[in-house]
Amino acid sequence: MRAMLLHIIATLLCLGLAVFVLRYITHFWGVNVAYSLQLQAGVVMVVMALVCLSLKPGAFTLSLLVASVFIASHAVLMMWQSLPPSPPTDIVNMQKLRVLSFNVLGDNLENGATIADYIAQSGADIAYIMEAAPLAPYLDQLSTLYPYRIGCGQHTPTCDLMLLSKYPLDDISVGNLSDLRKDRFVMARIHVGQTSLHLAAAHLSKPYFDDYHAEELDELADALQPIKGPLLLAGDFNAATIAPDMQNLLKRIGLTTTGWEPATWPVRAGRFGVPIDHIFIRAPLMAQKLTRIPSNFGSNHYGLTADLGLPKS
Incomplete structure (x- = not known):
């Protein structure tokens, strides 16, 4: 019985290790989803x-343990390397900026009013909203606090990706990352005090749609690479920061997270889920605090808020 149990667990473990070894030797879109689960899978494999x-x-069994520890440890290392630098002691003297990012779920119509109220009370200066249709009836209400908008009739007829701002939006651009979805990439520029800050919003396809996810991230990187200075990128990326194509995006653009990222999907998994929604920044924009919003408000995602600081020029 012990021998049979050993063979079963060892076989499953070897198969699991083989999936994650692929990320270090080749690119195969068919296992991309697994890479976002590297930390969770690594912990399970260590136990096995x-x-x-x-x-x-x-x-042999010792080598299985060493390999499993490596998989889990590398996930933690990638998360740590993606963290922003510690905020300077004088961040309290910087220009403050609060950012909200939330995929509200396109058919979550019954909770639209509650979500609109939460956004209005959140204190956010910039709100990135994905699958924004539930908020369409409440745009007039939101416009009193956020007079500047991209999406849902402003600069695009679609009501999917939406950017709400208390600051005037300049150099507005709306585009597609692939032929799968329309108007899921937005760029704009705001001025916070005397400082110019570039904004970008994205809603990526799921990583099991052939190579679309990696190709969309390449398109996103190509669009953002020419931008100089502070940059704020947020949205639903449908992948964790530790996925290979996400790591490539961060390195190409010089982005970091805004703190240890909480799980945002699936909501039923709670803190044991996957952080697939992100708020990324590039210096001199600094991160002070990243939190998950207290409720999912009927969405299949949790939203995020980040408190940021921008040096006064």
Whole structure:
């Protein structure tokens, strides 16, 4: 019985390790979803390896444990390397900016009023909204606080990706990242005090749609690479920061997260879910605090808020 249990667990563990080894030797879109789960899977594989080692101590089971620890540890390392630098002690003297990012779920119509009220009370200066149709009846209400808007009839007829701002929006651009979805990429520029800040919003396709996810991230990187100075990018990326194509985006553009990222999907998994919604920044924009909003308000995602600081020029 012990031998059978060992063979079953070891076989499953070897298959799991093989999936994650692929990220280090080749690119194959078919397993891209798994890479966002590297930390969770790594922890599970460490437990499985420990069981194997207890059933039959030896070089083989020890090697399974070492490989599993490497997979889990590398996930933590990538998350740590993506963190922003520690905020300076004088961040309290910087220009403050609060950002909200939330995929409200396109058919979540019954909660539109509650979500609109939450956005209005959130204190956010900029709100990135994905699948924004539930908010369409409440745009007049929101416009009293956010007089500047992209999406839902402003600069695009679609009501999917929407950007709300308390600051005037300049150099507005709306485009597509691929032929799968329309108007899921927005760029604009605002002035906070005397400082110019570039904004970008994106809603990426799911990573199991062939190579679309990686190709959309390449399009996104190509569009953002010419931009100089502070940059704020947020949205629903349908992948964790530790996924290979996400890591490539951050390195190409010089972006960081805004703190240790909480899980945002699926909501039923709570803190054990995956952080697939992000607020990224580039210096000299600084991060002070990143939090998950207290309720999902009927969406299949949790939203995020980030408190940022921008040096006064």
